[in-house]
Amino acid sequence: MPDSGDAPRHARLRAGLAAALGAASPDDPTLCEGWEARHLAAHVLTRQRTPRINSPAFRDLADRAQDPEVYAGLVARVAAPPPRLSPHAWAGDLMNVTEFFVHAEDVRRGAGDVPSRPLDDDLVASLWRQLGVAGRLSYRRAAPGVLLVAPGVGRRRVSRPRRDAGTVVVTGEVGELVLHAFGRGRHAHVTVTGDAPDLVALDDVRPGPAR
Incomplete structure (x- = not known):
């Protein structure tokens, strides 16, 4: 996981999730049934704006992210902080620590078994x-x-x-x-x-x- 210094815990985990997504191809498998890496990236981004899992915005983002350049841009948006008015901007660790940790593992383990990573x-x-x-x-x-x-x-x-x-x-x-x-x-x-x-x-x- 990238070293983000004194950044809040959820921000460090966001960086780790973005790094895992960035190391994956758009169509790499994940542990989320039916989802490839592009679906998971689209989910993380749209989750900050709407609680609906299968919203039109999610489907559109995931479809467009089949293009590697679009996917790279999507991952960059995942790495950025959420909009100020999003609940995720002020709920911080409460809403995001477990979510980001689990989704990073969804990407890491999607193609098969990998060792546990050390956690501080x-x-x-x-x-x-x-x-x-x-x-x-x-x-x-x-x-x-x-x-x-x-x-x-x-x-x-x-x-x-x-x-x-x-x-x-x-x-x-x-x-x-x-x-x-x-x-x-x-x-x-x-x-x-x-x-x-x-x-x-x-x-x-x-x-x-x-x-």
């Missing part, structure tokens, strides 16, 4: 904090309870078991736990342990590494 302590702490809220939302439909374990960082129960279900333990570095919680578990470097029926039930909601 500040980013780890921020992702772990946000995972407390995001995890409860991500696993809310799971019948088994879910306990997230980040060795050297902490443990966080984000879901309690329903009915006669047990608890599944998901273990990994904080960034990998974030990827599992956000539906990228097939490509996350985590271990998922528990009784067989509970593992199957969780996999139906949040798939983990192929067993």
Whole structure:
């Protein structure tokens, strides 16, 4: 990730996402099903202006970005700060830290498995904090309870078991736990342990590494 000095955390992550997109070709695969790099770049840009995922502006940008020159310009716009009146301009870390981190990994891992990248302590702490809220939302439909374990960082129960279900333990570095919680578990470097029926039930909601 580029060194942005004392820039806010979300600005550093934006720079890292833009660098990942810039290193990719417009039609490179990503972890977002059906999206190539150009779709993801268009999503990041239009997200700053409208909450609609499949807006006409998004489709138009993604289509035009099949041209490498248009794509390069799109990536440059992703790298720039959002408009001053956009909520993303003042919400900063709250709206963007996890989003930018996950999407950078969507690009990095789109073509296959890659090693986890080292994260500084500040980013780890921020992702772990946000995972407390995001995890409860991500696993809310799971019948088994879910306990997230980040060795050297902490443990966080984000879901309690329903009915006669047990608890599944998901273990990994904080960034990998974030990827599992956000539906990228097939490509996350985590271990998922528990009784067989509970593992199957969780996999139906949040798939983990192929067993």
